[in-house]
Amino acid sequence: MAERLLLRGNEVIAEAAIRAGCQCYFAYPITPQAELLEHMARHMPRLGRTFVQAESEVAAINMVYGAAGAGVRTMTSSSSPGISLKQEGISYLAGANLPAVIVNIVRGGPGLGNIAPSQCDYFQATKGGGHGDYHIIVLGPSTVPEAGELTMLAFDLADQYRIPVMILADGLLGQMMEPVTLPDPIDPASLPVKEWATTGAKGRAPNIILSFDLDPDGLKQMNLDLQAKYRSIGENEIRYEEVATDDADIVIAAYGTIARICKSVVRQAREEGIKIGLFRPITLWPFPEAALRALSDKVDTILTVEMSAGQMWEDVRLAVAERAKTPFFGEMGGIVPTPRSILNEVKKHVR
Amino acid sequence: MPKGTVVFDVERCKGCGLCIAACPRNVLAFSGTLNRSGYDVAHMANPEDCIGCGFCAMTCPDIVIEVYREKVPS
Amino acid sequence: MSASLQNMTKVFERPESLTDARFTYCPGCHHGILTRIIGNVMDELDIAERTVGIAPVGCSVFAYLWYKADSQQVAHGRACAVATGIKRARPDLVVFSYQGDGDFASIGTAESIHAANRGENITVIFVNNQIYGMTGGEMAPTTLIDQKTTTTPYGRSAELFGYPIRFSEMIAQLEAPAYVTRQALFDTKHIMDATRAIKKAFQYQVDGKGFSLVEVLSTCPTNWRMSPVQANKYVAETVTGIFPLGDLVDRG
Numbered sequence: 001m002a003e004r005l006l007l008r009g010n011e012v013i014a015e016a017a018i019r020a021g022c023q024c025y026f027a028y029p030i031t032p033q034a035e036l037l038e039h040m041a042r043h044m045p046r047l048g049r050t051f052v053q054a055e056s057e058v059a060a061i062n063m064v065y066g067a068a069g070a071g072v073r074t075m076t077s078s079s080s081p082g083i084s085l086k087q088e089g090i091s092y093l094a095g096a097n098l099p100a101v102i103v104n105i106v107r108g109g110p111g112l113g114n115i116a117p118s119q120c121d122y123f124q125a126t127k128g129g130g131h132g133d134y135h136i137i138v139l140g141p142s143t144v145p146e147a148g149e150l151t152m153l154a155f156d157l158a159d160q161y162r163i164p165v166m167i168l169a170d171g172l173l174g175q176m177m178e179p180v181t182l183p184d185p186i187d188p189a190s191l192p193v194k195e196w197a198t199t200g201a202k203g204r205a206p207n208i209i210l211s212f213d214l215d216p217d218g219l220k221q222m223n224l225d226l227q228a229k230y231r232s233i234g235e236n237e238i239r240y241e242e243v244a245t246d247d248a249d250i251v252i253a254a255y256g257t258i259a260r261i262c263k264s265v266v267r268q269a270r271e272e273g274i275k276i277g278l279f280r281p282i283t284l285w286p287f288p289e290a291a292l293r294a295l296s297d298k299v300d301t302i303l304t305v306e307m308s309a310g311q312m313w314e315d316v317r318l319a320v321a322e323r324a325k326t327p328f329f330g331e332m333g334g335i336v337p338t339p340r341s342i343l344n345e346v347k348k349h350v351r
Numbered sequence: 352m353p354k355g356t357v358v359f360d361v362e363r364c365k366g367c368g369l370c371i372a373a374c375p376r377n378v379l380a381f382s383g384t385l386n387r388s389g390y391d392v393a394h395m396a397n398p399e400d401c402i403g404c405g406f407c408a409m410t411c412p413d414i415v416i417e418v419y420r421e422k423v424p425s
Numbered sequence: 426m427s428a429s430l431q432n433m434t435k436v437f438e439r440p441e442s443l444t445d446a447r448f449t450y451c452p453g454c455h456h457g458i459l460t461r462i463i464g465n466v467m468d469e470l471d472i473a474e475r476t477v478g479i480a481p482v483g484c485s486v487f488a489y490l491w492y493k494a495d496s497q498q499v500a501h502g503r504a505c506a507v508a509t510g511i512k513r514a515r516p517d518l519v520v521f522s523y524q525g526d527g528d529f530a531s532i533g534t535a536e537s538i539h540a541a542n543r544g545e546n547i548t549v550i551f552v553n554n555q556i557y558g559m560t561g562g563e564m565a566p567t568t569l570i571d572q573k574t575t576t577t578p579y580g581r582s583a584e585l586f587g588y589p590i591r592f593s594e595m596i597a598q599l600e601a602p603a604y605v606t607r608q609a610l611f612d613t614k615h616i617m618d619a620t621r622a623i624k625k626a627f628q629y630q631v632d633g634k635g636f637s638l639v640e641v642l643s644t645c646p647t648n649w650r651m652s653p654v655q656a657n658k659y660v661a662e663t664v665t666g667i668f669p670l671g672d673l674v675d676r677g
Contacts, residue, residue, distance in 0.1 A: 023514060024510065024513055024514050026509075026510065050513040050514065052509065052513060052543075054506070054539075055535050055536070055538075055539040056535055058503070058506075058535075058536075059503070059506040059509075059535065059536050059539065060506075062499065062500060062503035062506035062507050062510065062536070063506050063507065063509050063510035063513070064510060065497070065499060065500075065503070065506075065507050065510060066479075066497065066499075066506070066507035066508060066509065066510025066511040066512075066514070067510035067511065067513065067514035068510075069497045069507075069510075069511065070477065070510070070511045070514040070515045070518070071514070071515075072514040072515075074510070074514070088500055089500060089503070092499070092500050096498075198477045198495035198496065198497055198511065198518075199495065199515065199518070200474055200475040200476070200477070200494075200495060200515075200517075200518055201473070201474055201493065201494055201495050202474040202475065203474075206489075206492070206493060206494055206495050206496065207495045207496075208489045208495070208496050208497075208498070209496070209497040209498065210480075210489060210496075210497070210498035211498070212486070212498055355433070355436075356430070356433065363447055365451075365452035365453070366452060367452035367453035367646075367653040368453070368652065368653055368654050369453055369653050369654065369657070372654045372657070373612070373613055390452070403433070403436060405436055405437045406613045408437040409437070409458075409613055409616050409617075410458060410610075410612075410613065410616060411457075411458075411461075412448065412450060412452075412453060412454055412455065412456070412457025412458050412461075413447070413448055413450075413457050414439045414443070414457070414461050416437070417435060417437060417438050417439075418435070418436050418437035418438075419430055419433035419434065419435050419436065420433055420434055420436045421432055421433050421434075422432060422433065422434050
């Protein structure tokens, strides 16, 4: 039965994973995603599913690899420094064509940083992070309900394409509470059997999970297959939102919680007569390049707003090139820009 | 003592010599014949002394050897 | 041949649970003996069809080629964490990891200790040849004092790099493990002892008894710069003095 609950972002992601049929969850504690871990610790055992607090983020991602290879829906969650530790494992998951969901509740960085919200892991999430020519799908929710929806979508996309999928949230989203309506839970036993998984070779040839080929021709083919998969995802799974862009002179490009704040900025600016819109990527990989390029033909300025030194800003500039001006406004250190400060920045670019 | 014999899958042999050292009856030795991989393969130099104990096969790291033993009449 | 095969029974042949693939190991390397033993155990317990093996990084990276069973090739050191993931997802499967010195006792230290400490119901085979074979013969945590390797060209110095680590003894301190033993393969008697130990380690998993670790003293003739026969002698006469053989824990 669909339920309406008041939950914080971390809990919604956890509960959505459970309802998506996540069978195994492995993670290491780190702020600011503690509530996600705790929710799983309380609820997974009650449902006869697996919860293990791993000895490190490295161990957790490798437990995910094992469970994913054995054919179950599986997830791990962490925050920035812990996601750094997972990069080798993520590369292995990608290379071995394994489905998994990885949640990053981003905090201030680099190094130990702090526990305030940030968007400084965009490069890490979308440009690899780990070694090799690979991608993972990256989803950027901007509200608590969307965090739940995208978590459920993440499991479906992971299984459909046999690819790791990352939920790129932040400490603000993780902590804030909003009413959400959660869908009916999926029974893991009802999910389709994965014919490729290591489930015991009874009555069939052995299945081997690996990301390895000593023969360069073999590895090239492995990579060509991965690239073909990524093209297919790029053609079919791009998601973004446009607000008030039809007659805009200036458009803000933003994702995640800051995009939500920018919606207030758009509303306020419109009231003051500024023709402004918002372009909000939801899939950060694959990045909605074509849509942004098309938009940039119609506007003067695309202002990227990010809680970082400017990471998604690079993808915006790549997509837009010289078609429009591409200034940047950001905050680092875990500081969340206020609508007022963003609006002041907008005004600098409209004359 | 029952008699035995062993059969070598010659192309798998890597000439490591462990079977020769393991044999309690000095049945085995290097043959001086190279297989396609260039290894000097082991063989039964004294086949009549083989008791089919299987020690050679147990230590062979490449599962080269099959061991046969005479059926003991009941 | 001394007698016609017709009068004879075949008493030793390739285990059913192994494929026909030729081992990629060096001549005389104990990996081959150990793999054959595992194949025999899979035959005797009839578990190949529900076994998942884990191939590490190292000389045995190709372990997924040897068994008629599902396998996962995994990141260096992480086999015990991956085994945990598989076993927790599918407790009905028989899960075993097979790791060398670097994989189990260096980069994988945390994963090895914590899988043991959680009492994961898995079987771990730890191949201890006191050196890193695949990468050309570097020091391992298990390398003996004064042993020359490519990264201890003057011999391992305790002052600089510590002492050979007795990992099974460390694991034996934990409360959870069901079976911890150290075995060797340098002669027929020890091969038979090791076979019994490995069978027990798999049987305990089948019976749900918990974590089993079999450390197997092995040779690396290539990087030890010895013949296979010399290498076996070295294990018998020297290595067993540093790494004593026998059962450390048997709570079965």
